[in-house]
Amino acid sequence: MKHLVPEFERLKARFPAGFESSLVLPCLRRIQEDRGFVADSDIAGLAAYLGVPRIQIEEALSFYTQFRRKPIGRWHVQACRNVSCSMRGAERLIDHLRRRLGVAPGETTPDGRFTLSTVECLGSCGTAPVVMVNDAYHEGMTAEKIDALLAGLE
Amino acid sequence: MPEIFIDGRAVQAEKDQTVLQAALANGIFIPYFCWHPQLSVAGNCRICVVEVEAKGGSWLDISCNMPVSEGMRVRTDSEEVRAQRKAILQFITLNHPVDCGICDKAGECTLQDYHYAYNGAPSISHDPKVRATKFFDLSRRILLDNERCILCSRCVRFTREISKSHALGIEDRGDHSLVRPAEDGCFDDDPYSDNVIDLCPVGALLAKSFLYKARVWYLRPTPSVCPGCERGCAVNLWHRRPEWQLNALDPRQNTAIARVTPRENPAVNGPWICNKGRDLAAIFERARAEQAMLKGAPVGLAEAIAAARRLIEAARHPVALVSNWGSNEELAAFKRSLAGRFSAAFVKIDRQPDPGERLEDDFLIKRDKNPNTAGARALFDDAPAALPAATDLVLVWGEGGDFARLPAGAKTILLGSYLAPENGHADVFIPVSIQTERRGSYTNFAGVVSTFEPCFAKKPAVADAEALFAQLGAEERVPA
Numbered sequence: 001m002k003h004l005v006p007e008f009e010r011l012k013a014r015f016p017a018g019f020e021s022s023l024v025l026p027c028l029r030r031i032q033e034d035r036g037f038v039a040d041s042d043i044a045g046l047a048a049y050l051g052v053p054r055i056q057i058e059e060a061l062s063f064y065t066q067f068r069r070k071p072i073g074r075w076h077v078q079a080c081r082n083v084s085c086s087m088r089g090a091e092r093l094i095d096h097l098r099r100r101l102g103v104a105p106g107e108t109t110p111d112g113r114f115t116l117s118t119v120e121c122l123g124s125c126g127t128a129p130v131v132m133v134n135d136a137y138h139e140g141m142t143a144e145k146i147d148a149l150l151a152g153l154e
Numbered sequence: 155m156p157e158i159f160i161d162g163r164a165v166q167a168e169k170d171q172t173v174l175q176a177a178l179a180n181g182i183f184i185p186y187f188c189w190h191p192q193l194s195v196a197g198n199c200r201i202c203v204v205e206v207e208a209k210g211g212s213w214l215d216i217s218c219n220m221p222v223s224e225g226m227r228v229r230t231d232s233e234e235v236r237a238q239r240k241a242i243l244q245f246i247t248l249n250h251p252v253d254c255g256i257c258d259k260a261g262e263c264t265l266q267d268y269h270y271a272y273n274g275a276p277s278i279s280h281d282p283k284v285r286a287t288k289f290f291d292l293s294r295r296i297l298l299d300n301e302r303c304i305l306c307s308r309c310v311r312f313t314r315e316i317s318k319s320h321a322l323g324i325e326d327r328g329d330h331s332l333v334r335p336a337e338d339g340c341f342d343d344d345p346y347s348d349n350v351i352d353l354c355p356v357g358a359l360l361a362k363s364f365l366y367k368a369r370v371w372y373l374r375p376t377p378s379v380c381p382g383c384e385r386g387c388a389v390n391l392w393h394r395r396p397e398w399q400l401n402a403l404d405p406r407q408n409t410a411i412a413r414v415t416p417r418e419n420p421a422v423n424g425p426w427i428c429n430k431g432r433d434l435a436a437i438f439e440r441a442r443a444e445q446a447m448l449k450g451a452p453v454g455l456a457e458a459i460a461a462a463r464r465l466i467e468a469a470r471h472p473v474a475l476v477s478n479w480g481s482n483e484e485l486a487a488f489k490r491s492l493a494g495r496f497s498a499a500f501v502k503i504d505r506q507p508d509p510g511e512r513l514e515d516d517f518l519i520k521r522d523k524n525p526n527t528a529g530a531r532a533l534f535d536d537a538p539a540a541l542p543a544a545t546d547l548v549l550v551w552g553e554g555g556d557f558a559r560l561p562a563g564a565k566t567i568l569l570g571s572y573l574a575p576e577n578g579h580a581d582v583f584i585p586v587s588i589q590t591e592r593r594g595s596y597t598n599f600a601g602v603v604s605t606f607e608p609c610f611a612k613k614p615a616v617a618d619a620e621a622l623f624a625q626l627g628a629e630e631r632v633p634a
């Protein structure tokens with residue numbers, strides 16, 4: 001986390017003094033972007049850096065499911081299972097992903113390549129069903145398109 | 155002073171009060187779970203809902219977060235309020251297991267009381283209840299039952315606003331929310347942690363030391379004063395009610411301290427005490443000395459008293475070391491009846507801090523770990539580094555006397571309450587009662603006098619110090 005401190009300093013300048021706890025979320029996002037997850041040492045480091053009680057950081061981490069406390073696979077496959085996607089076959093897609101990857105949602109393949117997750121609305125209902133792989137949206141998905149997509153990922 | 159109308163009654167409120175505070179101050183009860191007079195307003199339980207009447211119509215809102223304003227009219231018991239409370243209780247008990255039959259809190263549970271007072275109906279939900287962790291170790295001292303928790307956040311606010319350990323938080327969200335301690339274990343280091351057990355309005359936070367010990371309605375709280383330090387916090391000592399004595403099981407349970415809780419005293423401790431105050435049983439329930447002795451040989455109490463009188467009469471330079479665990483009444487009796495027979499009487503410091511014990515902080519805990527040093531110092535001088543060499547008799551009252559450092563050849567009279575090796579070495583040993591067996595008062599570091607009441611009867615073989623001093627000091631030989 002230490003090497004991110006100059007960035008955090010720039011963030012800090014955007015908040016009035018005494019609002020250090022407002023920096024918890026942006027700092028945690030940056031840490032996760034950098035490391036892939038938030039390690040225990042990051043929490044301790046951030047608590048010390050911001051002077052915020054550790055429990056407040058733990059609360060934020062557990063409130064937002066987007067935060068991870070453990071490393072995940074190289075490719076994070078997130079399948080939406082909200083209303084629009086479900087009506088357009090998301091549950092079948094998720095079943096297909098389970099079979100193809102051999103893992104249940106929340107699990108990582110033994111080779112560390114894929115982590116499968118189910119998520120709530122990704123905000124792309126017009127092109128349901130949607131699957132997100134790392135930062136990219138893949139819209140109007142079918143089993144065939146999934147197979148092609150996975151084949152192209154190392 | 156704004157005047158407001160609660161249920162049609164004109165009430166004088168303070169300018170910065172909320173409707174809930176104004177109502178309670180004027181004897182009008184509004185139920186509350188999450189609100190607490192010493193904590194910030196969370197406003198999450200909603201049970202303190204009232205109806206605000208205005209020209210354009212009326213509306214429902216929570217009274218804990220509603221500042222008073224001149225002429226405002228609220229109703230605490232209208233049809234709408236009653237219906238709303240009932241609905242709120244349905245929500246609060248949505249995932250509550252209603253396991254009062256096996257819950258330690260039953261009998262003093264706010265949720266239980268409110269359910270009978272304001273709802274009384276079984277759950278109308280068809281959905282299965284959310285399952286959560288039970289018997290979760292919140293700390294070494296406290297168990298958490300997350301299914302019983304109603305997420306009022308009182309415990310969380312306590313650690314942030316009062317004890318300042320910032321050790322608790324609410325993790326996850328929605329109906330999966332869980333009260334959790336910070337992962338670095340700082341809740342174990344919070345010397346005030348057990349206050350969250352009293353704060354909990356339901357049976358979610360439980361003292362491990364009291365778990366399944368007793369139904370609270372079989373217990374009686376006796377007002378007492380914590381002797382753990384010179385703060386002298388007001389406490390209640392809970393023990394078996396005499397009318398509910400156990401005839402089976404271990405009879406010692408009838409004379410045991412089941413638990414200790416704070417007794418509110420704004421002049422000393424507010425509504426809080428530290429964890430040491432919860433563990434007074436560890437101090438009071440040490441093995442007791444109940445046998446008078448002459449150089450270790452058991453004798454009757456009267457015989458020991460007569461021997462002590464003879465020693466005092468024969469001594470030319472007797473010195474007394476009085477206990478700073480003695481009550482003001484006992485110290486005054488000593489001064490009145492006995493001090494004149496001694497060349498000097500000094501205050502002895504009975505107890506030193508235990509290893510690892512927190513010495514002092516800016517909240518309640520004080521450095522002197524004795525309850526009545528101020529009261530003793532008001533009557534007697536501090537002990538010098540060494541007693542005069544001519545001293546030929548030392549009366550040691552209480553613990554902490556250093557027998558190795560007494561003048562050589564001096565006779566000793568020891569008044570003690572607990573079994574200790576030195577009891578058998580004293581020329582005369584007289585067992586005396588402890589705080590839980592008598593009435594009295596202590597003067598704390600700030601000069602506040604607090605009184606304590608007896609919980610248990612003194613055994614006949616044990617002397618009461620106040621009466622003992624009169625006997626020892628009487629001019630005429632008292633009949634044995």
